[in-house]
Amino acid sequence: MLVVALCNQKGGVGKTTTALNLARAAHLRGVATLIGDLDPQANTTTTLLGHAPDADGTETVADVLSARSDAVLGDVITGTGWEHVDVLPSGGDTLADVGAELVTMGPGREHRLREAFAAHQALDGARRYGLVLLDCPPALDLLTVNALTAADRVVIVTTAALFSSDGIARLLSTLAAVHRYSNPDLDVAGVIVNSFERTRRQRHWFAELLERAPAPVWQPPVPKATWIAEAVEAGTGLDEWNTPAAAALADTYDGYLSHILEGTRPR
Ligand SMILES: Nc1ncnc2c1ncn2[C@@H]1O[C@H](COP(=O)(O)OP(=O)(O)O)[C@@H](O)[C@H]1O
Numbered sequence: 555m556l557v558v559a560l561c562n563q564k565g566g567v568g569k570t571t572t573a574l575n576l577a578r579a580a581h582l583r584g585v586a587t588l589i590g591d592l593d594p595q596a597n598t599t600t601t602l603l604g605h606a607p608d609a610d611g612t613e614t615v616a617d618v619l620s621a622r623s624d625a626v627l628g629d630v631i632t633g634t635g636w637e638h639v640d641v642l643p644s645g646g647d648t649l650a651d652v653g654a655e656l657v658t659m660g661p662g663r664e665h666r667l668r669e670a671f672a673a674h675q676a677l678d679g680a681r682r683y684g685l686v687l688l689d690c691p692p693a694l695d696l697l698t699v700n701a702l703t704a705a706d707r708v709v710i711v712t713t714a715a716l717f718s719s720d721g722i723a724r725l726l727s728t729l730a731a732v733h734r735y736s737n738p739d740l741d742v743a744g745v746i747v748n749s750f751e752r753t754r755r756q757r758h759w760f761a762e763l764l765e766r767a768p769a770p771v772w773q774p775p776v777p778k779a780t781w782i783a784e785a786v787e788a789g790t791g792l793d794e795w796n797t798p799a800a801a802a803l804a805d806t807y808d809g810y811l812s813h814i815l816e817g818t819r820p821r
Pocket residue numbers: 564565566567568569570571572597692748749750776777778779780782783784786
């Protein structure tokens with residue numbers, strides 16, 4: 555089981571879009587995949603299940619993380635319309651509450667998700683996953699720290715405009731702290747640039763990223779295009795979108811998945 559966190563403290567950069575398209579690529583390859591939605595905004599869950607996470611009163615990742623519940627992963631994981639892909643649903647507002655609960659929880663609070671995965675792995679008959687994708691919230695909070703502590707690898711999702719030295723510095727200092735205090739094996743696998751436009755300005759930022767990013771910047775970047783958002787909203791894969799551009803982008807995500815699974819580091 556390879557656990558990969560998709561991370562950036564900025565909202566709207568494309569973490570959820572990336573998580574869903576990587577899960578789709580894994581579905582097409584037949585890799586047993588779990589997509590964990592750690593964002594209280596629950597966009598991944600809503601897209602894959604077609605309804606808000608706790609609308610039907612079922613337990614969610616919030617219950618797994620909370621000390622007030624005995625729920626384990628197996629109680630919470632749900633199948634999706636994509637064969638081989640299951641979802642660990644976000645708890646919406648409940649997950650935001652549990653994020654606050656973690657702040658006062660004391661020792662071990664960074665390890666809640668990691669321990670939940672370890673307990674799941676130790677169970678006889680539990681569903682086994684080749685890949686776990688963790689869609690992080692737009693904050694460097696304890697939900698993100700739980701994802702980073704549970705992860706083998708982190709993929710930074712960004713836009714080519716954002717990488718001011720501030721943004722990267724803050725993210726890197728969190729990654730360094732997690733590396734030091736709660737997950738010494740955490741590996742920064744790569745950087746995915748989303749919503750790329752071939753303007754002068756974006757090409758400038760992209761070039762700077764290539765030089766300064768803490769990990770390989772995977773090529774090509776994901777273009778900015780309305781149909782990408784539309785495909786996610788419709789809950790369909792790019793492979794089902796039936797245009798040459800969408801098919802090419804599906805191949806790009808498949809290439810990113812290769813980098814993730816094989817750990818190759820092309821510049
Ligand atoms: N490459 C893209 N081109 C056009 N729209 C995009 C692209 N990537 C994401 N979006 C849209 O931008 C918004 C934010 O993306 P999202 O993946 O939810 O970001 P995050 O999870 O980082 O907050 C969503 O409405 C999404 O559909």
